Amino acid sequence: MKTYLLQALRLTIVLIVLLCVIYPLIIMFGGKLSNGHGDGETVKVNGKVVGYVAIGQKFDSPRYFWSRPSAAGYNAAGSAGSNKGSSNPDYLKDVNSRIDTLMKYQPYLKRSDIPADLVTASGSGLDPDISPEAARIQIRRVAANRKLDEKQVESLVENHIQQPLLGLLGPKTVNVLKLNIALDELKK
Amino acid sequence: MNTEFLGIVVSFLITLLIGIPLGKYLAKMFAGERVWTDFLKPLENGIYKLSGINPKEPMNWKQFLKAMMTINILWLVYGFFMLIFQDKLPLNPDGNPGQTPDLAFNTIISFVVNCNLQHYSGESGATYLTQHFIFMFLHFTSAATGIAAAVALFNAFRDKTTENLGNFWDYFVKSITRLLLPLAIVVALILAFNGTPSSYAGKDQFISMQGDTVNVSRGPAAAMIAIKHLGTNGGGWFGVNSAHPLENPNYLTNMVEIISQMIIPIAMIIAFGYYIRRKKLGWVIFSMMTLGMLMLMIPTISSELGGNPAIAKMGISQATGAMEGKEVRFGPMATGYWSTLTTIVSTGSVNSMHDSTMPLTGCWQLLGMMINGFFGGCGVGILNYFIYLIIAVFISGLMVGRTPEFLGHKVEAREVKIAALITLLSPFLIMAGTALASYVYMAHGNADWSVKPSAWLNNPGFHGFSEMLYEMTSANANNGSGFEGLGDNNIFWNVSTGFVLILGRFLPIFGPVAIAGLLGRKKYVPESAGTLRTDTFTFGIMTFAVILVLNALSYFPALALGPLAEYFSMLK
Numbered sequence: 001m002k003t004y005l006l007q008a009l010r011l012t013i014v015l016i017v018l019l020c021v022i023y024p025l026i027i028m029f030g031g032k033l034s035n036g037h038g039d040g041e042t043v044k045v046n047g048k049v050v051g052y053v054a055i056g057q058k059f060d061s062p063r064y065f066w067s068r069p070s071a072a073g074y075n076a077a078g079s080a081g082s083n084k085g086s087s088n089p090d091y092l093k094d095v096n097s098r099i100d101t102l103m104k105y106q107p108y109l110k111r112s113d114i115p116a117d118l119v120t121a122s123g124s125g126l127d128p129d130i131s132p133e134a135a136r137i138q139i140r141r142v143a144a145n146r147k148l149d150e151k152q153v154e155s156l157v158e159n160h161i162q163q164p165l166l167g168l169l170g171p172k173t174v175n176v177l178k179l180n181i182a183l184d185e186l187k188k
Numbered sequence: 189m190n191t192e193f194l195g196i197v198v199s200f201l202i203t204l205l206i207g208i209p210l211g212k213y214l215a216k217m218f219a220g221e222r223v224w225t226d227f228l229k230p231l232e233n234g235i236y237k238l239s240g241i242n243p244k245e246p247m248n249w250k251q252f253l254k255a256m257m258t259i260n261i262l263w264l265v266y267g268f269f270m271l272i273f274q275d276k277l278p279l280n281p282d283g284n285p286g287q288t289p290d291l292a293f294n295t296i297i298s299f300v301v302n303c304n305l306q307h308y309s310g311e312s313g314a315t316y317l318t319q320h321f322i323f324m325f326l327h328f329t330s331a332a333t334g335i336a337a338a339v340a341l342f343n344a345f346r347d348k349t350t351e352n353l354g355n356f357w358d359y360f361v362k363s364i365t366r367l368l369l370p371l372a373i374v375v376a377l378i379l380a381f382n383g384t385p386s387s388y389a390g391k392d393q394f395i396s397m398q399g400d401t402v403n404v405s406r407g408p409a410a411a412m413i414a415i416k417h418l419g420t421n422g423g424g425w426f427g428v429n430s431a432h433p434l435e436n437p438n439y440l441t442n443m444v445e446i447i448s449q450m451i452i453p454i455a456m457i458i459a460f461g462y463y464i465r466r467k468k469l470g471w472v473i474f475s476m477m478t479l480g481m482l483m484l485m486i487p488t489i490s491s492e493l494g495g496n497p498a499i500a501k502m503g504i505s506q507a508t509g510a511m512e513g514k515e516v517r518f519g520p521m522a523t524g525y526w527s528t529l530t531t532i533v534s535t536g537s538v539n540s541m542h543d544s545t546m547p548l549t550g551c552w553q554l555l556g557m558m559i560n561g562f563f564g565g566c567g568v569g570i571l572n573y574f575i576y577l578i579i580a581v582f583i584s585g586l587m588v589g590r591t592p593e594f595l596g597h598k599v600e601a602r603e604v605k606i607a608a609l610i611t612l613l614s615p616f617l618i619m620a621g622t623a624l625a626s627y628v629y630m631a632h633g634n635a636d637w638s639v640k641p642s643a644w645l646n647n648p649g650f651h652g653f654s655e656m657l658y659e660m661t662s663a664n665a666n667n668g669s670g671f672e673g674l675g676d677n678n679i680f681w682n683v684s685t686g687f688v689l690i691l692g693r694f695l696p697i698f699g700p701v702a703i704a705g706l707l708g709r710k711k712y713v714p715e716s717a718g719t720l721r722t723d724t725f726t727f728g729i730m731t732f733a734v735i736l737v738l739n740a741l742s743y744f745p746a747l748a749l750g751p752l753a754e755y756f757s758m759l760k
Binding site: 015019031036061068085086099111122131133169172184 | 192239254320321386389426440499509514
């Protein structure tokens with residue numbers, strides 16, 4: 001037993017050096033060569049950081065495309081999902097009021113036009129994307145609020161649909177932050 | 189929809205393309221035959237020398253388990269104190285506090301046993317030091333412990349009669365140097381180049397487009413996320429695990445992560461067949477596990493794609509399926525695929541919130557963890573399945589009236605007793621644990637704990653019961669996922685699941701290794717016309733039936749009270 005203990009102790013120390021110092025340093029130096037230099041990739045507008053590409057942020061102004069509901073309030077230092085069960089009556093009330101809000105700002109919609117991702121909270125509370133459908137149903141409102149031609153906004157949305165991986169794998173998405181930055185640039 | 193389906197098909201094919209050759213490689217490597225990674229020998233010899241280990245020293249099953257337990261207990265002590273004092277130690281750029289003793293107790297057990305329940309949230313409850321020096325360290329070593337234990341079991345059946353189950357240190361170190369570390373470097377770099385942070389920079393702050401001030405938690409996550417999947421650990425860097433856009437930035441990383449968590453469990457099954465020179469047995473087991481996986485996966489995906497019936501009633505189109513707790517970039521198909529694999533493989537990392545999945549999905553997630561033998565965790569998956577094999581051998585023996593035999597060794601009373609006890613352990617821990625939790629919730633709702641029992645459920649009714657059942661099941665299966673609505677950071681859950689975790693880990697390792705040790709040293713009985721062959725598909729189906737019957741008998745009542753009741757109540 002005593003020999004095992006000594007061996008275990010020495011092995012643990014050796015492995016800590018290998019696995020907790022050398023290994024992450026290799027990854028850190030490798031990561032320096034990536035787009036965000038390992039710090040996370042940011043997006044800048046006029047030289048100022050306005051967000052991270054991967055991290056969703058709150059958009060609820062009528063002038064912008066809205067992002068999904070978030071249980072974390074888009075707090076990127078405290079990610080969280082709602083963890084509401086599908087039959088929870090309080091939760092279903094929340095969903096209902098989100099539908100009402102959408103209908104209020106976009107009175108031209110039928111309820112069946114609304115895709116599920118716009119009325120449900122994401123897993124992380126930081127989902128950067130919405131589905132192409134969720135973007136399309138907002139075109140008319142955004143165009144009206146910015147006094148833009150609907151066709152122009154529509155083509156902007158279509159250009160911002162990210163295709164599946166290799167065109168084959170996974171869903172189509174729209175990055176809300178990138179879309180809204182492009183939208184701001186449109187009016188200039 | 190079609191690209192989503194293609195996504196999971198391609199993911200599974202790549203998993204097989206990597207997992208199967210990896211299994212053949214592992215069989216050769218652990219047997220000490222020549223493999224292309226032999227250039228790492230100097231590194232291993234260095235490790236042995238510095239640690240004073242002779243890797244050639246044979247061990248019988250008792251010595252093997254003793255060595256294993258010694259180092260595991262050492263990690264428990266080391267980690268417990270590090271977590272309590274993490275606020276006073278370096279590498280804490282965000283100034284996070286130390287863990288309370290009951291939380292540290294739960295956390296360290298949970299990581300040592302390869303579970304990673306995580307009653308804290310990574311952004312606020314851990315420091316860069318503890319994330320790397322405790323959690324990531326244990327991601328490697330707990331996986332290697334499981335793999336080493338599995339190889340010990342292999343050894344009992346490689347030679348006709350043997351006392352020697354091999355050297356624990358040898359298998360343990362080689363699992364790291366020849367398998368986990370090289371793969372982790374590749375996966376971590378892929379993640380880093382797709383946007384997962386890898387530097388030691390602390391929190392960042394920016395002003396959003398709408399003028400909100402936003403803090404962003406970061407840190408060297410890529411290295412840890414790679415091994416959390418490869419080692420079927422699941423404990424993530426951020427609170428929401430692989431649903432977090434920095435932990436799992438896009439569909440490619442999602443594929444890489446889901447493939448990573450499957451390859452070693454698959455490889456270990458193939459390796460078993462090749463190592464004991466009965467390839468067919470390996471393939472039969474592999475087929476049965478794949479069958480079990482599909483039986484859980486197909487209904488899971490179909491219930492998620494169907495969407496939430498309560499939301500459908502509001503007139504919302506759910507063309508892409510249920511979306512609560514899910515991320516748009518993965519979609520419900522890849523999310524359902526992930527939720528099945530993470531529950532059968534005992535990883536427990538999540539890319540969606542399981543609490544918000546459909547009731548039937550929850551039922552399949554729970555069942556996957558209860559069975560815990562369809563591929564299963566690194567190394568321990570085959571150990572769990574081995575118990576089912578022994579029970580199947582015993583029952584078949586009774587049915588045909590022959591002395592039960594497994595691979596040329598008579599299975600007698602002592603082995604069957606051990607197998608039966610291990611089989612009964614899981615339902616006991618899960619049911620007794622859940623019953624106790626329900627009792628405390630009902631009878632002591634106002635107990636003065638950091639989360640009052642009356643407030644620890646996030647959902648009412650049947651679903652609330654499911655939250656408690658899920659937590660205990662996850663702890664016993666060493667899975668680590670959760671219905672995370674449960675307010676689990678209080679003394680009751682920290683302590684109770686702590687005990688469930690440690691019993692649910694080590695007894696199901698002791699049992700199979702002991703049976704293997706006992707069988708291995710028995711006289712070899714050559715196969716004859718009267719032998720019940722265990723490497724046939726007929727026997728495979730028999731084992732599968734045993735698994736279904738045992739688990740249905742054990743868990744049907746609990747599942748009926750939770751997810752099934754919720755499902756039927758939503759049909760109205």
